[in-house]
Amino acid sequence: MMLQGLWQNLDYVASVVLFCIGLYTVITKSNLIKKFMGLNIMETSVFAFIVALGVVDGGDAPIMGAGAEPPFINPLPQALILTGIVVAVSTTALALSLIIRIWKQTGTIEADELREIE
C-alpha cells in the first residue's frame, strides 16, 4: 500500500528527495559556490513540485491548433515557474558576483577560513 502510494506520487517524492539533497549541500559544504549550488538544487525541487501540480493524466500540451484535444495540462504553474526561474537566475547572478568580490578581497571562498578572517 505504502509503496504503491509512493509510486503514484513519484514526482512529489522526487522533489522532496531533491530538496533534501540541496538542503544537505547548503548546510554541510563550506565552499560558498557549492553552498549556492545546493540552494539551486533546492530551488529546482520546488519548481519541479509546482510544475508537477499542473499535470493531468493523459493530458496534451496546452497549445490550441489542429489535432489538439482536451484534456490539456494546466499551463498556469508552468507560467508561474518561468517567472520563478527568472528570479532564481537573478539570485544566482548576484550571489556569484558577491562570491567574486569576496574572493578578490580575501583570497578565499571557504566559509571556515572566512570566519577566521572576520
Next chain:
Amino acid sequence: MITWPPLLALLIAIPMTSAVLTPAVARGNGNRAFWWALGVMSVASVIATMLIARVSQEGPFSYVVGGWVAPYGIELHFDEFSAAIAIICLLGLLAIVYSKDYVAHAIAEPRIPYYYTLLLLNLVAMMGFTVTGDLFNLFVFMEILSLSGYALVAVSGERIAEMAAFKYLVMGAVSSLMVLFGIGLLYALTGSLNMADIATRLEGAPSAPLAVAFAVLTLGFMVKAALFPLHIWLPDAHAIAPSPISAVLSGLVVKVGIIGMLRVYQIAYGSGAIDMSGLNLVLMWLGAISIVMGAFFAVFQDDIKMMLAYSTISNIGYIVMGLGLASTYGLIGASVHVFNHALIKATLFFGAGALIYRTGKRTLTDLAGVGRSMPFTVAAISIGAISIVGMPPTAGFLCKWYIALGAMQAGHPFFAFALVFGALFIFIYYIRMVNAFYFQQPKDPAILEVKEAPATMLVPTLILATLCLVMGVLGRVPLSFIEPAVNRLLATVGGG
C-alpha cells in the same frame, strides 16, 4: 474624495519604470540621480496619500490589472493594512534626502545612479508587496525587494560587507523558497492564487496539507522578519549597510515578513478551514523570546549600529507577539507598531549614521562625549531611544501598551510580563547610550571639535524625531484607523 481607480496600478508602475530608468536619466551624474529619485518618490507619495484618503472614507477597494476579472486576472487590493505604504513613502523620501551627502563620500560618483536605482526598486517592491491581492505577485515583489536589499547591503564597501550580504542572501533565498512552496501548496489545494478567492475555496480542504502550507509560509516570513532563532543574518547585514539603507532595512524591509504573515492569516481566518490556535501559540512564545533575547544581546554591543540592529529583533518580537495574541488590542498594537517602530528605528539609524559620518567612529566607547559637539543629532537619538523603550508620551509607548492590553485581553498575562521585562533591558542600553554621549569624558578630545551633521542629514533626523513625539500624542489617529480592519479580520474567528 473618490480617486481614479487606476491610481493604484500607477502607484507601482510609475516608480518601478522610473527606478529602472535612473541610470539612463542620470548617466553617471550622482546629483541628477538624486533629484530624479526624489521626484519619483514625491509622485508616489502624492498617489499614496490619495489612496489612503480613499480607503479611510470608503473602506477597502481593488483594481483589476488589464481588465481581467478577479480570480483569473491579477488584482491589486488596498485595505487599511496597505496604509503601511504611508510610512514606506515617508521613510523613502527621507532616506533619499539623507543619502545625498552620505553617498557622495561613500560611493564612487559613476556608481551613485545604481545606488538610487536599487533604493527605488526596494521601496517600490515594498509598496507592491503591501497592495497586491495575489499570492504569486506577493512572491515576485518579495524577490525584487530581497534582491535589491542584498545588493544594497554589499554597497557600503566595508570590509565584510560582501560576506554579510552573502549570508543575508542565502537565508533570504531559502525563506523565499519556503514561501513559494507554501504558495504552491495553497494553489494545489484551491486552484487559485487570488487571496480573497482562496479564502472562499479553502473550506473542506484536507487539513494536514493546509497546516503544512500555513506553517511553511509562516516560517518563510519569520526569516524575513528576523524572528529570534532565525535572526542570524540580521545584525551584520543591518549594521554594515550604509546608514540610510540600515534605516530602510530595519524600519521597513523586516516588516515585509510581518505584512506577509498578516496577509496569510487574513486567508486563514477568512476561510475558517483551519484552526490557527497552535500557530498563534508558537508566535506568542517566539515573540516573547525574541523580545528578551534581542534586547539582551543589544545590551552587550559596543558598536552603535550593531546595538540598533539587535534592538530591531526585540521589536519584531513585540509585533509578532501582538499578531500571535489574535486579540483586538494585540493586533491593533502590532499593526501600529509596524508603523511606529519604522519611525523610531529610522530616527536612530539616521542619527547614528550622522555621528559615524562626522566622527568616523562607530563604538560607544569612541563616541563618548559627542553630545557636546553634535547636540541636535544626539538630541534626536535620545528622543528615538526614549521611544524605543516605550516611555510615554512617545510613539513607542502606545503600541506596547496596546500589546500588553492585548495579552491581558487574550488571557495571557505572562506575556505582558515578558514585554515589561524586555522594556527594562532596552532601558539599560538606552542609559548606556545617553551616558556615553552626554556624560562620559571623551576618549579622544578631537571628538569635541567635529561639526554638526550637514543639513541633508540633520533635517530628516529631526523630522523623524519630532514625529516620534507627535505620534505619541496623536496616537489615537492610527489606532482608530486600523481598528475596522482588525475587527474584520477577527470577526471570522469570533475572537475578541
